[in-house]
Structures are given as structure tokens and as C-alpha cells.
Amino acid sequence: MPYKVLVVDDSKLARMVMASAFRRIRPEWSLVETTNADEALAAVSTVDIALIDFNMPGTDGLELVARIRQSHPGMPVAVVSANIQDEIVGRARELNAGFIPKPLTDEALAAFLSGAMLRLKKAAP
Amino acid sequence: MTDDTDQLTDIEQDALAEIANMGVSRAAHSLRQMVGKEVLLSVPAVKIVTRQAASKLVERNNAKKLVAVMQSFDGPFAGRALLIFPESQSLELVRSIVGDEHSLEDVIDLEHEALAETGNIILNGCLATIANVLHRTMRMSLPSIIRGDGAKLFEVGETNSGGQFVLFLYIDFSIKKRNVHGFIALLMDLPSIAALKDIVNDFINGIEKQPSSHVG
Numbered sequence: 001m002p003y004k005v006l007v008v009d010d011s012k013l014a015r016m017v018m019a020s021a022f023r024r025i026r027p028e029w030s031l032v033e034t035t036n037a038d039e040a041l042a043a044v045s046t047v048d049i050a051l052i053d054f055n056m057p058g059t060d061g062l063e064l065v066a067r068i069r070q071s072h073p074g075m076p077v078a079v080v081s082a083n084i085q086d087e088i089v090g091r092a093r094e095l096n097a098g099f100i101p102k103p104l105t106d107e108a109l110a111a112f113l114s115g116a117m118l119r120l121k122k123a124a125p
Numbered sequence: 126m127t128d129d130t131d132q133l134t135d136i137e138q139d140a141l142a143e144i145a146n147m148g149v150s151r152a153a154h155s156l157r158q159m160v161g162k163e164v165l166l167s168v169p170a171v172k173i174v175t176r177q178a179a180s181k182l183v184e185r186n187n188a189k190k191l192v193a194v195m196q197s198f199d200g201p202f203a204g205r206a207l208l209i210f211p212e213s214q215s216l217e218l219v220r221s222i223v224g225d226e227h228s229l230e231d232v233i234d235l236e237h238e239a240l241a242e243t244g245n246i247i248l249n250g251c252l253a254t255i256a257n258v259l260h261r262t263m264r265m266s267l268p269s270i271i272r273g274d275g276a277k278l279f280e281v282g283e284t285n286s287g288g289q290f291v292l293f294l295y296i297d298f299s300i301k302k303r304n305v306h307g308f309i310a311l312l313m314d315l316p317s318i319a320a321l322k323d324i325v326n327d328f329i330n331g332i333e334k335q336p337s338s339h340v341g
Contacts, residue, residue: 010168011143012136016332055146057168082150082254087163102147103258 002028003120008040008064009033009053009080017104018051018080025110037064044068044075049116051100054081054088062088065095074123076116080104133173133292133322140325141294142169144258145251149296149309152250159243160221160300167297173318179293180275183209183308189274194244198252200263201324202317204292206248210307212272215240218305241268251309259324279312292318 005022009015015033022031032047034040037059044050050068054061061079068077078098081088092099098112133141146169153164174182183191190212197205210218219232219239227235245268256263271278279291292313299306313321 011139011146013140013143013329013332016329020332055150055166055168082147083166084151084154085157085163087157102150103254 002026002030003048003117004030004032004046006040006043006047006050006052007031007033008035008037008050008056008061010035010056011053014053014080014102014104018109021104021106021109025106026113037067040064041067044072048075048120049113050075050077051080052077052097054079054083062091062095065092065097069095074119076112076119078112078116133171136329137322137325138171140329141171141292141321144255144325144328145169145171145294145296145311147258148251148254149298151254152247152309153298155246155250156243156298156300159246160303162221162303163301165299165301169294169296171292171294173290174293176279176281176289176291176312177276179291179310179312180279180281182275182293182295183278183310184275191272191274191278192240193271193278194240194248194268195271195278196244196248196252196268197266198263200256201261202313202320204311204313204317206252207271207278207310207312208244208247208307209278209310210305214305214307217303218243218300218307221300221303221305237270240270244268244270247309259328261324290315290318292321 007015007018019031022029032043034043036056052061052064065077065079068075078100079092080100080102082102084101089099100108100112149166153166157164191209192212192215193207193209195205195207215236216232219236222239222243223232223235249265252263252265293310295308295310297306297308
């Protein structure tokens with residue numbers, strides 16, 4: 001079943017890299033691209049999965065995950081960042097979010113998406 | 126200037142900021158391992174400015190007395206990478222690396238070596254990530270320590286280069302729970318900007334042309 005994925009990143013390049021990876025590994029899924037937390041929060045109810053950059057102007061990715069968790073506690077969410085410091089990865093985990101390192105690889109994205117798909121299937125009525 | 130190297134398109138600017146962000150974020154991980162505290166980073170800024178303007182930007186919010194670890198790099202594009210902070214914080218940075226149990230005398234003795242090694246790890250980590258992302262190889266010089274104001278760091282006074290345009294890319298960093306904040310800056314001159322633009326555009330075009338063989 002094709003899913004709808006929210007991509008939140010202020011960098012157009014990063015969104016292009018993400019879209020390119022999806023074309024290779026999940027070409028039938030659709031992406032909703034947003035550039036900041038406000039746009040993401042407006043769109044999050046229309047998607048199944050969210051992939052969120054950490055270092056963004058204004059609200060950062062972890063704050064955004066925390067806000068998404070208030071309304072969508074079970075949504076598969078991952079923070080996507082080159083900032084692989086223990087604190088960032090640890091905070092993502094505390095928020096029940098995955099962590100995908102940048103530079104993005106198809107393998108890391110595919111692994112997260114496989115897990116996300118299982119969670120969504122389990123949760124489906 | 127005779128060509129369009131004084132301008133970066135929106136996507137070139139975006140790409141450079143994102144690639145630099147990856148480099149610095151990876152480097153911040155190395156610094157975090159060294160100091161045992163989280164390293165906070167700003168969103169990167171990319172500008173084409175004169176050397177003089179770049180030197181003023183690093184003095185912004187800072188004392189004029191700065192200390193920098195500098196490494197030159199060359200390859201398909203060349204420039205210098207600098208780890209910069211106010212001189213008054215240099216000992217605090219060293220202390221956060223070697224530990225609080227050392228005496229002030231020890232910390233002063235270690236300062237030069239610790240700064241050079243810190244700069245080496247951070248700047249190499251940053252540039253290696255950038256080179257890997259762009260699929261290019263870069264050579265790095267050994268680190269040197271420079272003390273002075275922004276003009277001294279960026280050689281504004283030398284060979285009348287103050288008015289020269291450079292690509293200036295910088296990110297603020299600070300160490301949580303320590304009074305240490307600084308900049309990581311990359312500086313490239315015109316021929317390098319032109320070369321870098323070509324490489325970044327190859328990279329951008331490469332993403333758009335990625336095979337999408339699974340698309341029916």
C-alpha cells in the first residue's frame with residue numbers, strides 16, 4: 001500500500017536528495033514537502049509518516065517532533081540530520097522517533113521505511 | 126568581475142549551506158566526543174563578500190582579539206578553513222578538552238598543542254565530509270594558529286586584497302554548559318568560487334538525473 005510521507009527540510013537540496021531516494025526505493029509513495037515547522041504542522045494530519053531535518057531556522061526538528069507527538073503519538077517519525085551527537089539521537093529516541101544520518105543513503109532510509117510500514121500495518125484496524 | 130561568479134543562484138546558495146551544514150554537524154560530533162558536552166550549531170550562512178566585510182562579520186558580537194586555527198585546503202577548489210573564537214575563551218576551550226582538574230599553568234602549557242589538535246580534528250572532519258558528499262578529494266595543510274583581529278585572520282592588509290570578493294561560509298557553535306562559543310568559517314577566492322559552482326551544479330544535476338528505474 002502506498003503511503004504519504006511528510007518531508008520537512010529548509011534546504012531545497014536536501015528535499016531533492018530525499019525525493020530522489022524515494023524514486024528509487026519507494027516510487028509509488030507520495031511526498032508532501034514543507035520547509036518549516038508551521039507548514040509541517042499544517043500538513044501533518046494528511047500524511048502517514050514524517051521525516052524531519054534537525055537544524056532549521058525557527059523551530060528545530062526535535063521541537064517539531066515533540067509537537068507532532070502531542071497530536072500523533074503513534075506516527076512513524078524520523079529525525080534526519082548530520083548532527084549525530086548523542087544528545088540529538090537520544091532526544092529523538094525519547095520522542096519515539098527514529099534517526100537517519102545525513103548524508104542520506106538509500107539503505108538507511110529504506111530500513112526506516114520498512115520498520116515504519118510494519119508499524120502502520122500493525123496499527124491498521 | 127568578468128563573469129557571474131559574484132552571484133550564487135538560490136539553489137547554489139542552498140546547496141552550499143546544506144553541504145557545509147553536513148560537514149560542520151559531523152565535525153561537531155567529533156568536538157562533542159572531545160569535550161563531553163553537547164555542541165550547539167547555528168543555521169549556516171553563505172555569502173559572497175569582500176575580504177574586509179568577511180573580517181568584520183567574524184568580529185560581530187566578538188572581542189576584536191581572536192584566535193583561529195587555520196588550515197589551507199586545495200584540490201578542485203582551494204581556500205582556507207578556520208576555527209575561530211575570542212582569545213579570552215581559548216583557555217576555557219582547552220580546559221573543556223583536557224579536563225577541569227588541570228592547573229592553569231598546565232592549561233597554558235597545553236594551549237597551543239590542544240588548539241592545533243582541536244582545529245585539526247574539526248576542520249578535517251568538516252572538509253572531509255564536504256569532499257565526500259561532492260565526490261572530490263582535497264588536500265589539507267597542517268594547522269597553524271593565528272592571533273589577531275578579523276583583518277589579520279583573513280589577510281585583509283596583504284597584497285591589497287581587502288577589496289577582493291570571497292565566498293564566505295560560516296556557522297556559529299557553542300559548547301553547552303561552557304563559556305565557549307566561536308565560528309567555523311570557510312573562505313574561498315574567485316577562481317575557486319567558479320570551480321565550486323561547477324562542482325555544486327554537477328552535484329545538483331546528478332540528483333535530478335538519478336535513475337528512477339522503479340518508476341513504471
